[in-house]
Amino acid sequence: xxxxxSWLGEFLKHSVLLAGAVVVLLPFxxxxxxxxxxxxxxxxxxxxxxxxxxMMTDRRCLKAGNPPEDCEMxxxxxxxxxxxxxxxxxxxxxxGVFVTVSIFVxxxxxxxxxxxxxxxxxxxxxxxxxxxxxFCLLIPVHAIALPLYIMLAKxxxxxxxxxxxxxxxxxxxxxxxxxxxxxxxxDDLIDAARIDGMSEFSIVWRVMLPTAIPALxxxxxxxxxxxxxxxxxxxxxxxxxxDLMTPPLGLRMFKSDLDGNEYGPMMxxxxxxxxPLVIVFLLAQRRFIEGITMTGMK
Amino acid sequence: MAGITLRQxxxxxxxxSVLNGIDLDIADGEFLTLVGPSGCGKSTTLRIIAxxxxxxxxxxxxxxxxxxxxxPSQRDLAMVFQSxxxxxHLTVQQNLMTPLRMxxxxxxxxxxxxxFLVPGRRAKMAQIExxxxxxxxxxxxxxxxxxKPGQLSGGQRQRVALGRAMVRNPAAFLMDEPxxxxxxxxxxxxxxxxxxxxRDLGATFVYVTHDQAEALTMSDRMAVMMDGDLLQLGPPxxxxxxxxxxxxxxxxxxxxxxxxxxxxxxxxxxTCLGLTLDEGLATPQPGKVSVGLRPEHLHVQPRETAECxxxxxxxxxxxxxxxxxxLEMAGVENKAVIRAKPHEVDFAAVGETVWFKAESGRMxxxxxxxxxxxxxxxxxxxxxx
Ligand SMILES: Nc1ncnc2c1ncn2[C@@H]1O[C@H](COP(=O)(O)OP(=O)(O)OP(=O)(O)O)[C@@H](O)[C@H]1O
Ligand SMILES: [Mg+2]
Numbered sequence: 285x286x287x288x289x290s291w292l293g294e295f296l297k298h299s300v301l302l303a304g305a306v307v308v309l310l311p312f313x314x315x316x317x318x319x320x321x322x323x324x325x326x327x328x329x330x331x332x333x334x335x336x337x338x339m340m341t342d343r344r345c346l347k348a349g350n351p352p353e354d355c356e357m358x359x360x361x362x363x364x365x366x367x368x369x370x371x372x373x374x375x376x377x378x379x380g381v382f383v384t385v386s387i388f389v390x391x392x393x394x395x396x397x398x399x400x401x402x403x404x405x406x407x408x409x410x411x412x413x414x415x416x417x418x419f420c421l422l423i424p425v426h427a428i429a430l431p432l433y434i435m436l437a438k439x440x441x442x443x444x445x446x447x448x449x450x451x452x453x454x455x456x457x458x459x460x461x462x463x464x465x466x467x468x469x470x471d472d473l474i475d476a477a478r479i480d481g482m483s484e485f486s487i488v489w490r491v492m493l494p495t496a497i498p499a500l501x502x503x504x505x506x507x508x509x510x511x512x513x514x515x516x517x518x519x520x521x522x523x524x525x526x527d528l529m530t531p532p533l534g535l536r537m538f539k540s541d542l543d544g545n546e547y548g549p550m551m552x553x554x555x556x557x558x559x560p561l562v563i564v565f566l567l568a569q570r571r572f573i574e575g576i577t578m579t580g581m582k
Numbered sequence: 583m584a585g586i587t588l589r590q591x592x593x594x595x596x597x598x599s600v601l602n603g604i605d606l607d608i609a610d611g612e613f614l615t616l617v618g619p620s621g622c623g624k625s626t627t628l629r630i631i632a633x634x635x636x637x638x639x640x641x642x643x644x645x646x647x648x649x650x651x652x653x654p655s656q657r658d659l660a661m662v663f664q665s666x667x668x669x670x671h672l673t674v675q676q677n678l679m680t681p682l683r684m685x686x687x688x689x690x691x692x693x694x695x696x697x698f699l700v701p702g703r704r705a706k707m708a709q710i711e712x713x714x715x716x717x718x719x720x721x722x723x724x725x726x727x728x729x730k731p732g733q734l735s736g737g738q739r740q741r742v743a744l745g746r747a748m749v750r751n752p753a754a755f756l757m758d759e760p761x762x763x764x765x766x767x768x769x770x771x772x773x774x775x776x777x778x779x780x781r782d783l784g785a786t787f788v789y790v791t792h793d794q795a796e797a798l799t800m801s802d803r804m805a806v807m808m809d810g811d812l813l814q815l816g817p818p819x820x821x822x823x824x825x826x827x828x829x830x831x832x833x834x835x836x837x838x839x840x841x842x843x844x845x846x847x848x849x850x851x852x853t854c855l856g857l858t859l860d861e862g863l864a865t866p867q868p869g870k871v872s873v874g875l876r877p878e879h880l881h882v883q884p885r886e887t888a889e890c891x892x893x894x895x896x897x898x899x900x901x902x903x904x905x906x907x908x909l910e911m912a913g914v915e916n917k918a919v920i921r922a923k924p925h926e927v928d929f930a931a932v933g934e935t936v937w938f939k940a941e942s943g944r945m946x947x948x949x950x951x952x953x954x955x956x957x958x959x960x961x962x963x964x965x966x967x
Pocket of ligand 2: 624625626758
């Protein structure tokens with residue numbers, strides 16, 4: 285291959301990749317930018333990324349009967365204070381943390397022994413059970429949402445944390461992922477643990493869990509991201525009680541509160557909600573990528 | 583310390599029979615080697631003794647206690663694996679302490695955090711640490727105590743695995759090819775060290791290997807297995823000198839025993855490649871036999887004499903102290919191998935014919951079923967082969 289041809293090839297490749305990156309990043313860029321700018325700048329689409337940050341007047345503040353000089357503030361301050369004051373954003377975020385962490389912990393507690401049995405114990409019907417696990421992977425949540433909702437309603441669990449957590453406590457994806465990882469753990473290690481006197485449950489928690497940390501991290505990211513961002517299920521089961529709302533649900537409620545087209549505070553709220561995930565990802569980036577490549581699901 | 587007894591142990595995986603009735607008595611304090619080619623069922627036998635695998639039929643006894651239904655940890659055995667199987671997330675010290683923690687601490691004391699609140703745990707942990715340290719000192723791995731297995735060389739991991747087996751002072755040690763992942767020189771060194779360890783501990787060792795050199799050098803007795811059968815059990819020199827089965831004869835010894843086709847007549851006289859041998863069958867039975875001769879019992883003759891075997895030299899394998907001559911012989915499937923001192927066979931050149939004789943009284947004869955057949959004493963009236 286000549287230098288020219290390969291140069292051209294590289295150029296084409298990179299243009300396609302760049303175009304893809306723009307498509308993915310543009311909404312994110314707009315969200316950040318809108319959360320910094322004043323309503324006027326958003327409407328007229330001026331001011332670049334951060335806007336001019338000129339002093340503006342908070343109309344709600346005026347309505348509340350405050351003197352005009354107390355209601356002067358920078359757009360960025362306005363947007364973010366509005367985000368936190370107009371809706372109990374902090375409460376939503378704490379709900380989100382509680383729900384996602386509980387889901388993940390329970391998923392791990394259930395998935396690890398299952399995965400261990402499916403990968404390392406020989407019992408009658410093991411392959412059938414594993415086949416069922418794969419089968420369950422194919423069922424979309426939306427298909428079973430209604431029966432699930434009815435069941436929860438029958439036992440009176442709608443509008444509780446349990447309604448948000450219990451349906452997700454068994455993750456077939458987690459079982460499948462951990463089973464694939466456990467298949468790579470040498471049998472000798474388990475036999476050594478048995479000879480050392482560990483029970484099967486001890487083996488799961490004392491040997492398999494520590495060796496599976498990278499895979500667990502990968503699974504953790506999938507699980508936490510999915511349930512932190514989930515809008516559909518909380519929307520179904522949390523109907524009245526606003527104290528139980530998770531961030532995405534809260535965001536929607538929040539929009540209906542604001543008058544007109546005040547995108548600034550809403551985008552500020554969105555930014556606040558995605559930030560924890562972005563920060564966690566940046567911190568754990570290397571382990572995360574290790575985990576994903578190692579589990580072979582690129 | 584304990585003796586181990588296997589009675590008619592069989593193992594089947596589905597329809598595949600892996601062990602066909604193994605009877606084995608392992609004496610207290612003995613170093614017994616299970617040796618055989620790959621896939622013959624050595625590991626399976628060891629795992630059945632350990633309790634990691636359940637036998638299909640038959641009994642396993644440890645110190646006359648029937649242990650068929652006893653969990654591995656309750657059998658008071660320790661095992662060293664070929665892959666070492668150290669806990670990758672624990673330091674060497676924690677690896678050494680694990681068997682003791684599992685044995686000496688109760689459920690509450692083992693719990694993370696909560697365990698610290700249980701009274702008496704401190705003293706137990708101190709004792710455990712002390713025991714682990716003693717073993718580390720004996721194996722000279724004290725400087726490694728803080729490292730993780732991933733930061734150790736193969737030889738060091740091997741020691742840690744040994745240490746983890748030793749801390750509990752088990753009744754017997756089971757080892758499954760513990761040296762096969764080491765390089766050649768370290769392997770020879772560790773052989774000596776394991777023998778020494780066996781002497782010091784006085785414990786029963788059951789050692790699995792497919793390396794006959796390990797079996798011959800280390801064991802008190804060796805059990806040769808093949809295709810799920812135990813073919814011969816005895817001290818290494820006995821197995822080497824008096825193989826009872828042609829498969830044992832061929833498996834033990836390197837280079838392997840030469841097998842020449844022979845025929846016996848109604849008087850028991852054996853002819854082999856046109857020569858009449860000086861020993862005959864003790865119970866005459868006409869038919870085909872296989873004549874086994876070890877390479878070191880064949881002697882090259884400088885020139886053709888009467889009653890000599892001959893073959894065309896195809897390859898001279900020089901090992902420095904010894905020289906192996908590979909010969910192509912008419913009527914013999916495999917190449918015959920002669921062991922000689924280099925200076926004795928200067929004259930032999932590749933491609934030329936070489937004449938050789940067998941040492942009297944050294945041949946081992948096997949019937950068509952592969953079993954050894956007894957011979958009469960060398961008979962001077964018969965011709966020397
Ligand atoms: N779980 C299993 N299912 C079916 N067959 C098995 C199983 N485990 C072992 N085998 C078979 O049993 C036979 C004996 O295996 P084993 O591991 O005891 O051999 P080995 O003598 O230890 O060989 P090596 O020297 O290669 O370790 C082999 O033919 C093997 O294929
Ligand atoms: Mg084996």
